[in-house]
Amino acid sequence: MDEPIIVGIDIGTSKICTLVARVEEEKHLRILGVGIEPSQGLRKGTVVDLNAAALAVSRSIDKAERTSGFEINAALVSLAGSHVSSMNSRGVVGITGGIVDQDDIERALDAAQAVAIPHNREIIHVIQRGFIIDGQDGIRTPIGMHGYRLEVEAHIITASASTVENLRQCVGASGIEVTQFVLNPLASGEVVLSETERQMGVAVVDIGGGTTDMAIYIDGDVWHTMVLAVGGNHVTSDIAHGLRLPISQAEEVKLKFGYALQSGINPEEQFTVRSFGGDSPERINRADLVNIIEARMEEIFYLVLQEIRRSGYDGLLPAGVVLTGGPRIPIFFISRSSLMI
Ligand SMILES: Nc1ncnc2c1ncn2[C@@H]1O[C@H](COP(=O)(O)OP(=O)(O)OP(=O)(O)O)[C@@H](O)[C@H]1O
Ligand SMILES: [Mg+2]
Structure with missing residues (x-):
């Protein structure tokens, strides 16, 4: 029982996730409680509505306290955004x-x-x-x-000191002290990369809702980090504009019928949606949806590649790029896929 307890709060643009874990043996963590709640009051990694954000954070903390049976007083808190x-x-x-x-x-x-x-x-x-x-x-x-x-x-x-202070206040409103801020891409890198990849040279790219974070590891250490203010929410809003759908429906359609490559789908395929206030369902070509997604994903990957080139480490990444982020599932079911650059 005297093994230390660690609490982490990931304050994302789409979701806020609080994890309570016990440190067992050598660096081994056992998750005791989880609280995942939709995020509010945040845009591109920064607080834009303090009260709404504080409320969303407190809901996530409450849930984690209830599932773990622990009272949370202090936590490691994630940090992202273009102010980094x-x-x-x-x-x-x-x-x-x-x-x-x-x-x-x-x-x-x-x-x-x-x-x-x-x-x-x-x-x-x-x-x-x-x-x-x-x-x-x-x-x-x-x-x-x-x-x-x-x-x-x-x-x-x-x-940015003021952005960090706002986050501190947001968590502080629930009576929680921030023991340390952890840059998002570093946290992702620790979790999804293997030691061999970090030694060989690898980039981890975490595509979230409002941000895309990257960390480059070479010789086992972090050599470069960056946060781009673009992510999955941009894909959703492109779909909302392109197909004239409310945001919530665009998100649903993206998750249900979305794909990032034209070449991977049947060009004849269609799906139906109910558009703005319309009574009758409307048929949409899946190819139109995929076209929108492909264009935005291409842009995101282009920006990532540009940043890798700008870092000057593009020739030093034999383990390629590892992608993570997205699906709203607890952190211990990590989504991860790798590609070569
Ligand atoms: N199965 C899926 N396929 C594609 N995109 C998905 C899927 N599931 C979730 N997403 C998208 O992933 C994004 C949310 O990712 P994530 O939960 O990692 O964000 P976040 O950590 O809250 O945000 P950020 O890190 O930008 O602050 C949303 O845009 C969502 O639509
Ligand atoms: Mg995130």
Whole structure:
């Protein structure tokens, strides 16, 4: 019973998911409770209506408390949105006593963070990518090694301070303290990627409702992260416009008849819907629906590919791209598929 309990809240644009888990043995998690609720008051990863968002979060928390039987006081909370940005930085320090210890590493990481970060940005993660001792690079665990000069290569992720504060307040309204914010693509990467993929070089792309998040892993570590303000909701609104349907119906049609490739469907196929206030059902060519979906998905993948190229790591991803996100199912049934670029 004294094993630690971890609570995670994923505040998405489509759904809010609270998970209560017990840490068993070595890093093994047992899910004790889940609370999934439709999201409100959020757009593209940021809070646009504090009260509505806080209410949706509290519903999800209540559900997780009821299913797990635990009272939640603190949680890890997901973060996404185009207000997140990342950069690589290097910190250099002299090694005290000639042998690297934890204190040297912390000083090097502090030095890496000493870059000019505007006061309206908050540091979310400082990820150590690798160390260099006296010019020798590729060092993973420097503790105990001899040398004079220690350099750390760090990946620093920052977010808009006000957006982060709004999220904190949103969760705080339920009496919950945020122990740490976790960037969405990092959380996805931890869950869906294998250690081998992370070592080989891989990109994980999480296509959500309002955002598409990406993280690039090389040599086992995160080298690049980004959040695009486009996702499945854009597909739905394209369908609503293109086929002149209410959003809720466009979403239903997407899930029921949607496909992302023209070449994969029978061009003769049709389905029926009831349009705006209409009494009689209307027949729609499935090819028209798929055309709309294909165009938007092509755009999303194009933006992802452009970002991979811009990162400069496009030649370093032999494990390809792993896709996740979407279906409204608890996180332990992970949806995942991979493709090569
Ligand atoms: N079976 C499916 N096929 C295609 N799209 C789906 C399917 N199920 C859900 N989706 C779409 O996935 C999107 C929601 O994804 P997800 O639940 O990962 O979003 P989120 O985490 O709430 O949002 P975000 O991460 O953008 O803040 C919606 O646009 C939904 O229509
Ligand atoms: Mg999400």
